[in-house]
Amino acid sequence: MxxxxxxxxxxxxxFVLTSDGKRERWEVSxxxxxxxxxxxxxGSPANPDCIYASQTSGWFGQIIQRSDDGGKTxxxxxxxxxxxxxxxxxxxxxxxxxxxxxxxxxxxxxxxDGTQRSWEFKRVWHLExxxxxxxxxxxxxxxxALFCSTDGGESWQEMPGLRGHxxxxxxxPGGGGMCLHTIILDPSNRQRMYTAIxxxxxxxxxxxxxxxxxxxxxxxxxYIPDPRAEIGHCVHHLAMHKSRPGVLFxxxxxxxxxxxxxxxNWKEVSGNLPTDFGFVIDVHAHEPETIxxxxxxxxxxxxxxxxxxxxxxxxxxxxxxxxxxxxxxxRDCYVNVLRDAMAVDSLDTCGIYFGTTGGQVYAxxxxxxxxxxxxxxxxxxxxxxxxxxxxxx
Amino acid sequence: MIRVLLPxxxxxxxxxxxxxxxxxxxPATQRSVLDALEGRYPMLSGTIRDQVxxxxxxxxxxxxxxxxxxxxxxxxxxxxAVASGAQPxxxxxxxxxx
Numbered sequence: 001m002x003x004x005x006x007x008x009x010x011x012x013x014x015f016v017l018t019s020d021g022k023r024e025r026w027e028v029s030x031x032x033x034x035x036x037x038x039x040x041x042x043g044s045p046a047n048p049d050c051i052y053a054s055q056t057s058g059w060f061g062q063i064i065q066r067s068d069d070g071g072k073t074x075x076x077x078x079x080x081x082x083x084x085x086x087x088x089x090x091x092x093x094x095x096x097x098x099x100x101x102x103x104x105x106x107x108x109x110x111x112x113d114g115t116q117r118s119w120e121f122k123r124v125w126h127l128e129x130x131x132x133x134x135x136x137x138x139x140x141x142x143x144x145a146l147f148c149s150t151d152g153g154e155s156w157q158e159m160p161g162l163r164g165h166x167x168x169x170x171x172x173p174g175g176g177g178m179c180l181h182t183i184i185l186d187p188s189n190r191q192r193m194y195t196a197i198x199x200x201x202x203x204x205x206x207x208x209x210x211x212x213x214x215x216x217x218x219x220x221x222x223y224i225p226d227p228r229a230e231i232g233h234c235v236h237h238l239a240m241h242k243s244r245p246g247v248l249f250x251x252x253x254x255x256x257x258x259x260x261x262x263x264x265n266w267k268e269v270s271g272n273l274p275t276d277f278g279f280v281i282d283v284h285a286h287e288p289e290t291i292x293x294x295x296x297x298x299x300x301x302x303x304x305x306x307x308x309x310x311x312x313x314x315x316x317x318x319x320x321x322x323x324x325x326x327x328x329x330x331r332d333c334y335v336n337v338l339r340d341a342m343a344v345d346s347l348d349t350c351g352i353y354f355g356t357t358g359g360q361v362y363a364x365x366x367x368x369x370x371x372x373x374x375x376x377x378x379x380x381x382x383x384x385x386x387x388x389x390x391x392x393x
Numbered sequence: 394m395i396r397v398l399l400p401x402x403x404x405x406x407x408x409x410x411x412x413x414x415x416x417x418x419x420p421a422t423q424r425s426v427l428d429a430l431e432g433r434y435p436m437l438s439g440t441i442r443d444q445v446x447x448x449x450x451x452x453x454x455x456x457x458x459x460x461x462x463x464x465x466x467x468x469x470x471x472x473x474a475v476a477s478g479a480q481p482x483x484x485x486x487x488x489x490x491x
Contacts, residue, residue: 061443095440
């Protein structure tokens with residue numbers, strides 16, 4: 001029987017939630033890395049037992065963790081697990097995210113007040129394992145840049161073409177910092193990849209990351225001097241269905257957007273949403289025109305409108321939305337759902353999952369028609385990823 | 394032999410108790426002590442000093458002999474009591490906790 005593994009990153013550790021394909025009874029493992037912020041946990045599509053985690057702290061910096069047994073045990077790649085290395089052995093490099101100095105076109109980025117600041121590494125927001133190589137993984141970091149490891153996370157190299165393409169001095173931090181938070185790999189074209197940065201916008205490479213272009217035409221953002229500028233948009237998240245890699249969906253700071261030409265042009269599809277502010281957006285596993293968002297009241301009030309937690313689903317690729325509330329709190333609910341905190345499984349009846357800043361992880365085994373909490377009282381949830389495993393392990 | 398006291402999160406990471414003992418070649422300074430510590434426990438690389446700049450992470454402090462050594466030069470000699478192992482070199486998180 002199939003098994004579902006939900007990987008949850010929180011403010012104070014990681015949790016692994018597992019169930020069989022019925023998705024009714026769940027086992028909870030964790031906290032792993034207790035007390036640390038776990039920004040993201042994601043498994044390799046090529047080897048589901050290989051899972052990467054971003055463990056971070058304002059005090060102690062960035063740690064990369066890897067599990068080779070489906071989340072049961074973890075180690076820092078390149079560092080012996082369970083016992084100290086011998087004196088004089090090479091230092092671990094898995095924590096070392098050094099910006100590529102050859103990206104010389106970019107020495108500064110914009111600060112909140114418009115002044116220029118130097119790039120300074122803070123943390124890894126998102127880890128995106130390769131679709132085909134378990135040892136290859138991409139990291140989106142703050143201050144915004146893209147790194148890659150081809151040795152299972154033991155060492156990291158910046159892909160400098162993104163920072164180096166010339167618009168960096170116009171990138172600026174959003175409320176959460178200046179982070180590269182979304183990485184999407186095109187399953188039909190290994191040379192194509194999408195990224196999104198708050199607050200710079202969306203970018204695409206068609207040559208495996210050597211060069212990048214901004215793909216923000218059609219976005220409109222009132223918080224930058226030229227609302228239609230090429231750069232400066234606070235994109236919150238992107239989503240794509242693997243069967244149609246040229247169709248992208250975007251939850252922007254405000255506005256839900258859609259592109260049918262790989263990001264070259266965007267149009268708004270907010271339609272009848274009660275508010276088009278939000279963070280998450282995702283696509284049904286089997287229906288590429290069925291998409292999900294969680295509307296949030298506003299940029300200054302990060303909670304659901306009217307205190308009602310509702311997922312909205314569009315079966316038409318946007319514009320026409322229906323609220324999904326069965327099983328979700330419909331009064332006095334003031335949580336947020338952060339940008340990486342929604343995911344879908346790929347069972348025949350697609351499961352949808354999301355986590356809240358109140359520590360709940362909700363699951364729907366019927367594509368959003370009804371919801372149940374898997375857990376209610378975790379630390380604030382930063383990220384949710386789902387693995388659909390072929391058989392019980 | 395030099396004694397180093399670590400904050401809890403770093404003990405967990407290195408899988409050690411609160412105090413570790415390390416051998417330092419040459420004069421005992423912040424730099425030589427931290428080099429030796431990271432050599433013995435490579436999983437701590439980057440957690441006390443920034444990997445790139447080698448600067449002390451801003452929310453960590455260094456105490457010894459009831460004095461704050463956080464702003465001393467990394468190449469300044471540590472107190473003799475630390476070099477001799479009589480007193481520990483203390484790595485401590487800022488009081489905000491974390």
